[in-house]
Amino acid sequence: GLVLGSGDGKAKAERMFGLMNGFLKNDPYSLQKDILDHVEFTVPRSRFSFDDFEAYQACAHTVKDRLIERWHDTQMYFKRKDPKRLYFLSLEFLMGRSLSNSVINMGFQDQYAEALSQLGFDFEVVAEQEADAALGNGGLARFSACQMDSLATLDYPAWGYGLRYQYGLFRQVIIDGYQHEQPDYWLNFGNPWEIERVHVSYAVKFHGTVEEKTIDGEVRHDWVPGEMVEAVAYDNPIPGYGTRNTINLRLWAAKPSGEYDMESFNTGDYINSVVNRQNAETISNVLYPDDRSHQGKELRLKQQYFFVSASLQDIVRRFKDSHPNFENFSEKIALQLNDTHPSLAIAELMRILIDEEHLKWNTVWKIVCDVFSFTTHTVSPESLEKIPVDLLGSLLPRHLQILYDINFKFMEDLKKKIGLDYDRLARMSIIKEGAVKQIRVANLSIVCSHTVIGVSRAHLELLKTRVFKDFYELWPEKFQYKTNGATQRRWIVVSNPNLCALISRWLGTESWIHNVDLLTGLREHAADASLQQDWQKVRRMNKMRLAEYIEATSGVTVSLDAMFDVQIKRIHEYKRQLLNLLGVIHRYDCIKNMEKGDKRRVVPRVCIIGGKAAPGYEVAKKIIKLCHAVAEKINNDPDVGDLLKLVFIPDYNVSVAELVIPGADLSQHLSTAGHEPSGTGNMKFLMNGCLLLATQDGSTIEIAEELGVDNMFSFGAKLHEVAALREKGLAVKAPLQFARVIRMVRDGYFGHKDYFKSLCETVDGSNDFYLLGHDFASYLEAQAAADKAFVDKEKWTRMSILSTAASGRFSSDRTIQEYAEHTWGIEPCRCPF
């Protein structure tokens, strides 16, 4: 190999430098050469005949080459500077596409557009060839992705760790109005963005037994596994905007454990044993498609531990590479737990430091309590993740011991502080006693983390008063909130280039792209007729693009003069897509019963709904079917025409969001107060100048503060009212209009009477947990207000501009800065150009 330095080696090194022609060149001509080389040698295809997809692949490879240059420089620089690093552990990252985002963050968008155009290709078309990386379910996962973008842009020395699912979130296919699931074969045509690190791999153990030995008077635990699987690293470079810094998202794939020998006595044995070992790959095969609940299933637990163990082995290895001992471990490392999914990291770090590095329990305990911070995304105690003790004990026997030890010490301490309040002790214990003993993963995370973080101010209130009340009373100083955010790079610059250009023109700078507070500068121009005109033009172009997409995917032609009213997000009872649908039915019913003359005063609407339902979530699936049944009726009713259309956009994902959000006039965020921990969809619509029709819940409360509640359409029960309303239950009668639309569904007006019966029952009287009946009237009022505002173009446009102007606080840059300063204690580490 090559070693720099003295003598012979030095001469060779000089030769090597001589062979470098500096960095890769980024002018259009050089890009073309590189693209064509990748067409010919990497794709590979003839440079004289390649299609859009092959152009995408080649382009992606040229971008990746440039990412690798920067990635490498950044990592070398971090290594040299040795700053405190953040490790962000998340089981889900919803990255979406990478081509446009990378090119823009690196600052080559014009050069690429020109290079491709000269070759006869259109950058936008080429970029659309890319399949989404959909390694996550929804808000939580997309927020992880936004955070990675902000961490890179703000030059923080951070790494992400996750799982490389062979199949991401299922693709939603609608057949006869019903959701079907299709495996997400996103890797089938190759993934040019990842770097396979065949030599970065760790053995991950499962099952087996723990043996105790006394060595030099100390008890040692030796875990003899029953199963071993190899974790292989795949690195995904994340470029910052306006910086050379390019950080790493390392995802782990499961592979059969390396070399192992067997003695087979016949062909069948041999073949079976080879085939079986291949099954190791099952661990990273598929993302669980449930976004707010998980039953304690072995495969899921294996995924969690597999990812956590590989990540921690990697982190400890890297730390040891440049530190002689573990003394300053917690000064150099911050570990962020994204929800409870990675919480086994706590036990795994203890295991590594105690069993493998032979540190003392107390030393390790101190380290653990100093390094972990924990963000929760949960709003109710019932939905907190639990792991059956039997399952954990069988899969991870040593970790179960450690958890018991942690809990024992915690309980002893607690008794000293609160006395023998057995009810409270039982509630706070990490082990839930009962017929089926369970590990309360959230309790573990709270006990062992220095900070517990809610994702909006309202969410913190819920944590204090409802979800983690006992813990808040014990350790009030541990509890904080950091409102979620979204990155304006992807959600304005990439997905709404025309708006981006318009904003920069009016602000006289592009600095808002990394200093998003500057957006407030738009406020003073909100009423400017010239800006308004440009603003409307941009919004109309985006609507046109969306209209084309709707026509292509659903065959429905929509009018650009109608209000585009959008609700896209996972389908959930608490998100109340059903409320939206009932509102649509009501509107339809009104139009049907109108005098002809009155119709002229109806504000035309295109109601757009999109979202996936978890495969086992029956109510959600019925809502999807209801949407299609209602749409079928309305869209084919000649009495209605352009006054009302209902469209379901299938397979909602990041790239669909990027297309839909810029084209929306109004967006709906209808969660019953107290149920949406934060929400980030709302922020993305806000950034794009889309008006919100929303309950006062999660981060919407803060949006209302920033924007002024008059600049949005707010409705529904407030947080403090909800409990009382539920208690009243049956006593409250839903308004007549509500009963009427429900009756239409129930009576089979949209067909499928039997199928929709149980759906109607979910909102029936005392069953109506999410208060659709109660909120219906105020919902309709808010909708009427929106109609009224829409007619006044000047007013609407002003509200739209003000929305964008108010969105700065909801950038993930702000979120990350707060985390960095208050929670992780990390500082920017900017790689010089």
Next chain:
Amino acid sequence: GLVLGSGDGKAKAERMFGLMNGFLKNDPYSLQKDILDHVEFTVPRSRFSFDDFEAYQACAHTVKDRLIERWHDTQMYFKRKDPKRLYFLSLEFLMGRSLSNSVINMGFQDQYAEALSQLGFDFEVVAEQEADAALGNGGLARFSACQMDSLATLDYPAWGYGLRYQYGLFRQVIIDGYQHEQPDYWLNFGNPWEIERVHVSYAVKFHGTVEEKTIDGEVRHDWVPGEMVEAVAYDNPIPGYGTRNTINLRLWAAKPSGEYDMESFNTGDYINSVVNRQNAETISNVLYPDDRSHQGKELRLKQQYFFVSASLQDIVRRFKDSHPNFENFSEKIALQLNDTHPSLAIAELMRILIDEEHLKWNTVWKIVCDVFSFTTHTVSPESLEKIPVDLLGSLLPRHLQILYDINFKFMEDLKKKIGLDYDRLARMSIIKEGAVKQIRVANLSIVCSHTVIGVSRAHLELLKTRVFKDFYELWPEKFQYKTNGATQRRWIVVSNPNLCALISRWLGTESWIHNVDLLTGLREHAADASLQQDWQKVRRMNKMRLAEYIEATSGVTVSLDAMFDVQIKRIHEYKRQLLNLLGVIHRYDCIKNMEKGDKRRVVPRVCIIGGKAAPGYEVAKKIIKLCHAVAEKINNDPDVGDLLKLVFIPDYNVSVAELVIPGADLSQHLSTAGHEPSGTGNMKFLMNGCLLLATQDGSTIEIAEELGVDNMFSFGAKLHEVAALREKGLAVKAPLQFARVIRMVRDGYFGHKDYFKSLCETVDGSNDFYLLGHDFASYLEAQAAADKAFVDKEKWTRMSILSTAASGRFSSDRTIQEYAEHTWGIEPCRCPF
């Protein structure tokens, strides 16, 4: 996309040409730049610190880029010229390493050596980083690889088709002298040689039912499958020597079948269904490790059909791309069946042309009979492959119908020719009746092929008189032989560069590398003292390399003055490694019982044995253990010292062969006459000037003719004597020496008495099917003759030179030329430079 031609497109095309700087450059400086770029962007690793393995990867990628250039030009040229093409179907290809071979065939070896040396690397060391591609068991598979090299070198328009096993032939690990099997994870660190063709993929069907419909008065068969798997193409470019022609070896990998939708009603269902579909990959997971027998197992049958179906779909698609109908199909296509493994191709071609292309049975039948040729590698009727009818009917219901139809027509014809000789009809039938009905795959292949080929002259005799006697009598003109061969590019030029240079020096030309008959030119110099001296020097250097390898792998130090006596090949009773071992024991026994003074006259030997045993082949595994037990005894016996060493070289494969063969003085080929169809190991030793100690069997008979039997050490029963000897059986008493060595083993002289008992019984009296007892005396005589010759350095060297000089006839170039002219009817199609 880009279309060349008129207007706008033309301007762009010109721009594109402008961007090409012709072919990749191959001077050392350009190679260095390209290597470093691949280090940085493909491996990827820092160009300032990479190790030998990473240097190998980068180098391989630069070579692959150059292969792609040539591959592409060749394929375009073939397409334009549209010559008759050969498709070579084989379930096994034992390619070994590619780096040196490719570089040498393309003619860049010096440039690469220089480029790497200036970067501080040694080409040979870098090349040794490559893992073998071991997608085959032994002789048959390596012969396929040699044929690919010859096809490319001779400019034939040929394609190879095979299976891309995730795990090739198991790696042999020896623990306590016993063979253990380790999965061959050859792809774990990436395979830079292959080109994944994500868009070249075909659905392959299994199971299900056949529906009959009558359309326009014709009966159509519609196969509704129960299972679908996708076959994805991986292309492996095969460069010819001294030509730009680079042909394709296309291997198929099984992937889950594309997009399919399901409606899941809970998470568990969804997860299971995604995980299960992943199991499709099992089909191409692992190579069956049995080289001479296959029980009809479903997975194996699936492999066969999977590979055959994908290949034929691909071939038919390519044909249709440039031909309006099937009229000249058989003028344009030759299909070669390598043994019976791909014989379902016959039924598959019929199915495609009848069921999918709607040709008439008679038209198709004529095509099939015109395109297929069949080479058999079998020596006994009992070991011919059979498929249970039930298994085939369940897996491939439509193919079973077709086979029945073919057989019905064949039987009817046959009755007309031979009358109602029911015994003979039953023997020749494709369907074997009985308790378990079976398909005789060989009979199918013979009936449907225009030519049936044996792999040596002796083999053809066996076919005529024993294996296919009935068919030979029916169609004598169908039966031919083409003696196997080996490519001198890999087996001299790559693996023995010093000998290669020496030969070229003495012949005054390198032309022998593609015109191997020129080697006979060495004969006139065989006695030349100066050549002899050089020759000995080269041989000694090769022995030194081998000695180092032995020391490194087995810890045994061997003397370079000893005769290196090698037997490397699969372990089989018929190959009689046991005879070799018994000979070694005899030699040991002699030394032990010698007067001290006599020892001086003993010719020192290093006996080297290597080879794998099929996992279920108990006797073969015992032979391996015996070798280790005997070696343990001998190598540690101070009475013996350098006079005798016994070494087992583990994990015999192509790259081990490349190292061992050039360093061998004597090689042993001991198959009982009538059991080795050809043998190709013998040819490789011959090329390298290694003397043969061999029975008169398979191709050795032809070698003896070419070389003169006096120039080798021949022994043992002749083919025509074997049957009689077996009949005599018990009556013949094995010689005393034989009984004595067997007794040593049986009595536990080498330990493991119980374990070796059954092994001893295999050669006991009437059990001694392979005639070890009978041949032992003449074997020892041949060994004595070898000892005697070895002492006479001049004589030995002359014999060695004559061996190489006689090897020209055993080049696969000759084999391929014969096939091309007499069987396939194809002609060279040389891509212009």
